[in-house]
Amino acid sequence: MAMTIHVDIVSAEQEVFSGLAEMLFAPAELGEVGIAPRHAPLITKLKPGEVRVKISDKESQEFYVSGGMLEVQPHLVTVLADTAIRAHDIDEARALQAKARAEEMLNDKSGKYDYALAQAELVDAVKQLSTLDRLRKRGS
């Protein structure tokens, strides 16, 4: 059997995933990283995007995280996500809605809305949608 590494994904609200995996891919701030067993200790911030856990050659699971931290110990990877959703559970309609709303807020120059907040929301929604997109392509 291939070497495995223990992966824990927790969000502020719940534990999302815990188990052994062959490899983990995560959107670190300086670019996507792949973590294999016996990786050197590493701490990094995460961008909004997709975390992929490769459990075996046949099986892998995708999660959407809206940012957070990643900690790597040689045999243990911890993803502290601000929010984490299983990619299958992303609600496309809601993501689209959130995107539209954020764009509207950005276009509204009346200064009624918090610009930074709207931008963060937009990034969040767009990343959720692109995660879904990638998931579909892989499935088909």
Next chain:
Amino acid sequence: MAVGKEIRSKIASIKNTQKITRAMEMVAASKMRKTKDRMQATRPYSKKISQIIVHLSHANPEYKHPFMIGRDVKRVGVIVISSDRGLCGGLNANLFRMMLNQIQQWHGRNIEVDICTVGGKAAGFFNNINANVVAQVSKLGDSPHQMDIIGVIKVMLDAYTNGTIDQLYVVNNEFVNTMTQRPVMTQLLPVKADSLEPKVSGHWDYLYEPGAKEVLDHLLQRFVESIVYQGLVENNACEQAARMVAMKSASDNASNIIKELQLVYNKARQAAITQEISEIVAGAAAV
């Protein structure tokens, strides 16, 4: 019948009180379930982040964050988490008693104490005893958000960074089980390595992306926030559990009192009837 009118009205009023305590008990029971779920849901995050902090304290980073370096203690900061409302037994009283003992100990060692209160009861109590309250927040409700407490945490973190306070503690009730809640005090800053965890041998350090400073700043702030938040949701669960138990015993007490009063009332009524009959009999005999 005029007998025992006061007793009857007393029984009625106790019955009303009992209705209220019953209702509060049931409300607290259902709220407790929810708050307990919330407490358990946020536990993995705070557990994991503390674990990372422990790992971190064993590493040998090239950048020492001020939150990780101990200093001589002249003034400590304490975040006291209490409930907003009363009627929850000795929950808050126990917490405050522990705090007072602790404050006395600190004063004995010439250490000043700055207090930051979360929840209405703590604010009332510490303002009353003229403690040095530097920040307070209350009325967080049953489902508090992390955003609600970021403000007061920032006040304390800034105080620590400025050197105003040299240690930061958080005090809250720990949920042991439904019947038992225990006040606990946890040291937040400087970060204390858990001595139970086996030390990883050798000289090693993390790789930091993008840089040690940014990552550690972010991580340590998150750590403090998540621990305080965890304390808050735990205290919430404690509050509901304590209220449920307190209200249950209040309802039981009311039942007992009603039973006793009913007995007294029946006796009085019976005595009155007996007296009346004997008066009638005596009257009949006299004729």
